[in-house]
Amino acid sequence: MKVKLKRKSCFKQHYLYQNVRPMLVVRALMDLRHQPLYKGVEIDEEWYSHVTNYIQAITEETELLVSEESDKSDNDEPVNPGTIDTMVENGDYVSFAPGEGMRPLSILIDDHAEEKAFPNLFGGHPRKLKDPLKNYSKVIRSELLNSDRRFAADTPNLFFKCKVFVHKQISSNVQIIMRKNKKENLRASDVANSENLTRMIDGDQGYRLLHNIQNSPSHLAAIRKNTFAMVRQLGHPTIFLTISPSESSWSDLLKILYKLRHKIEISDKDALNLPYAEKSNLIRDDPVCATYFDQRFRALFKLIKNKNGIFKEHPVYHYFYRVEYQHRGSPHVHMILWLVNAPQFDPTKPEKTFDACVTLINKYIQCMVSKDSPAYAYSKSKQTHRHTHTCYRSAKDKETNNCRFNIPYPPMKETFIAL
Incomplete structure (x- = not known):
């Protein structure tokens, strides 16, 4: 039907x-x-x-x-040979x-809105918690990380949880801003007054209530102001990093996902030898990948900030990073670092700062890996450019193998800074 x-x-x-x-x-x-x-x-x-x-x-x-159909002769040829399915x-x-x-009731007032909206997950039974919306973030974490993957695999339920969580944050912010009014606490009748409402808009009270909602205009404006303040106070950052996940080569993650779905434990070798299509399905259908990347990034970030770690001679004394999500749904991090005693390049007097900057670059950045290094195979497979459809502007470029990024680049004998 x-x-x-x-x-x-x-x-x-x-x-x-x-x-x-x-x-x-x-x-x-x-x-x-x-x-x-x-x-x-x-x-x-x-x-x-x-x-x-x-x-x-x-x-x-x-x-x-x-x-x-059964009465027809077996020798009768069908009108449309082959499949009889059509798009009509x-x-x-x-x-x-x-x-x-x-x-309808608001999802913040109806205590069982989620249970009623998803009978396939809850089966008509309410949560056993007395007030699930009070600690809703813990409820979300518990259900998504549960061994029962029905909640994690249900995409509409994930978006519903996100909507309830954001609405709860906005509702809490509205109450706080109303109580922080300069003159007196506002009531519902005061908000209904057009003059009071115009005054609130002019004072950006409606704009400020979104300050802790990720990717809202107020939240992004605060991040931009903080970043510009860092640049003004600390100068230009020393290093820019982009950290992207390679989930299909993380054997530990694949073993976890395979065990959650099939209830079978596999070895590291078997996990890496899984077909690429199966790896993609395991990664795409479970939000635990984002949590795994977060834990892995935090461990790497501790190593970056450690005074005896990667930047031992130039420790990190300030940083800023932002987590973004790629089109395929995987998170990646953009980060800028300020290092102690790092030289600052002066374009007006390049002869005085060029050598020091090049020495710093060569110390922490390399474009060659020895074949004996364990990183050689990974770098060759993951960090080597391969021409795709984005490299060609036209069919003629594809025929002549003319990459619009001009790759491969000609090799250079030494490091130089392009002005």
Whole structure:
């Protein structure tokens, strides 16, 4: 049965459109009626009889078609040889607006909104916590890192949790900002007044309530101001780093993901020898990858900040980094570091600072790896440019192998600074 859900019956466009199996819906409703969150729910008898008649009609039509096909001679050639599936769909569908004329509760007021919205995960049972929204971040972490991966594998539920978490933060910020009013605490009637509302907008009170919501304008503005302040006070950063994950070559991560899905432990060799398609599915379908990258990055960052670590002679005394997500969904980090006693290049007097800067660059940055080094195989496979469709502007460039990045670059005998 084709079902179209609309926000209002008068609308031409639908909100959701999917094929459903009515008998499974009826069985699910019959089972949910006996669960705690659905007690007292009644099934519309008219709807139930309509669905029953519809199922019976489809069954009879299918049986008739099967009997007609069986009566045909085996020697009859089909009109369309090969597959008989087409992209042509029947125009019959059921269209209705289930929430029309109703006033929904806020997800922050309805204590069981998530359990009712996802009966496939909760089965009609509420959470055992008294007030799950009070420590909602801990609830999210517990469910996503649980050995039962149903919550982690359900993408709509992940976005629902994110929405509830952000709404909770905004609601808390609104209450704090209302209490921090310079003159007196505001009430609902004061906000309804247009003059008071204009004054709040002019004072950026509505803008400030998003200061701790990631990627909001207020949050990004605060980060930009802090970064510019660092540059003004500390000067230009010494090193810029980009740290990207290589999940398909992390045997520990692949072993964890494989065990979570198949309940089987495999060795490091077996994990690395998995087909690339299976590795991609394991990584894409589980959010534990982002947590694993975070833990791994924190361990690497401790090594970077350690005075006896990578930058032993020029310890890190200040830094800034930002985590971004690539198109494929994997996180990566952009970082700038300020090192102690690091030379600053002066373009007006390059002859005085050039040698010192080149010495620092050669100390921490290399473009050659010895074949005897354990990093040789990894660098050759992961850090070697391979021409793709983004390298070519036209078909002619592809034929002539003309890369728009001008790769490969000509080798240089020594390091130089391009002005």
